Amino acid sequence: MMDITLVWGDITEQQVDAIVNAANSSLMGGGGVDGAIHRRGGPAILDECRKLRASRFGGGLPTGYAVATTAGELPARWVIHTVGPVYSAAEDRSDLLASCYRESLRVADELGARTVAFPAVSAGVYGWPIHDAARIAVGTVLSTPSQVVEARFVLFTEDAYRAFQSALAAV
Numbered sequence: 001m002m003d004i005t006l007v008w009g010d011i012t013e014q015q016v017d018a019i020v021n022a023a024n025s026s027l028m029g030g031g032g033v034d035g036a037i038h039r040r041g042g043p044a045i046l047d048e049c050r051k052l053r054a055s056r057f058g059g060g061l062p063t064g065y066a067v068a069t070t071a072g073e074l075p076a077r078w079v080i081h082t083v084g085p086v087y088s089a090a091e092d093r094s095d096l097l098a099s100c101y102r103e104s105l106r107v108a109d110e111l112g113a114r115t116v117a118f119p120a121v122s123a124g125v126y127g128w129p130i131h132d133a134a135r136i137a138v139g140t141v142l143s144t145p146s147q148v149v150e151a152r153f154v155l156f157t158e159d160a161y162r163a164f165q166s167a168l169a170a171v
């Protein structure tokens with residue numbers, strides 16, 4: 001039975017088995033939550049990302065996929081990197097965003113991670129409207145079978161926290 005919890009805070013401080021990173025296909029880091037994770041986790045994360053680029057993901061990690069690395073110096077054991085879609089008003093990319101959460105949970109099961117912290121994937125630089133991002137995140141995690149016992153959404157802003165509260169209240 002999975003518990004969904006909400007935290008207003010910084011995902012890099014979470015004491016969980018795995019934290020999810022809203023990465024980009026290059027896996028080479030970036031701004032937002034990705035930048036914070038690499039900064040706080042140290043170079044071991046980028047080292048493993050480089051190895052993934054040299055092996056399984058030579059063309060980059062496709063949108064909607066997820067892959068794990070060490071969490072380096074972070075309190076978590078693993079970082080699960082996923083690539084959200086860039087929001088488009090012209091094209092419905094919701095299933096790609098849902099895939100990020102499904103694939104992250106699948107990777108968490110492979111690792112044996114029981115507690116997993118998620119950011120609001122695609123809701124920053126990638127422009128996804130926060131209420132819709134929250135609805136997709138909560139709905140997908142709740143409807144995906146896994147061994148994870150706690151899915152913790154860690155929201156960086158008050159707006160995002162409130163959007164996830166409403167999304168959770170609506171299910």
Ligand code: AR6
Pocket residue numbers: 009010011012022023024029030031032033034035036084119120121122123124125126127128154155156157160
């Ligand atoms: N803890 C939790 N959430 C955070 C943190 C943090 N420390 N920092 C930011 N957020 P974004 P995206 C929130 O832009 O939209 C990067 O450059 C933020 O407020 O990090 O998927 C990547 O390399 C927002 O609600 O990710 C990609 O190029 C949410 O995390 C691109 O951005 C996601 O915002 C991915 O864009």
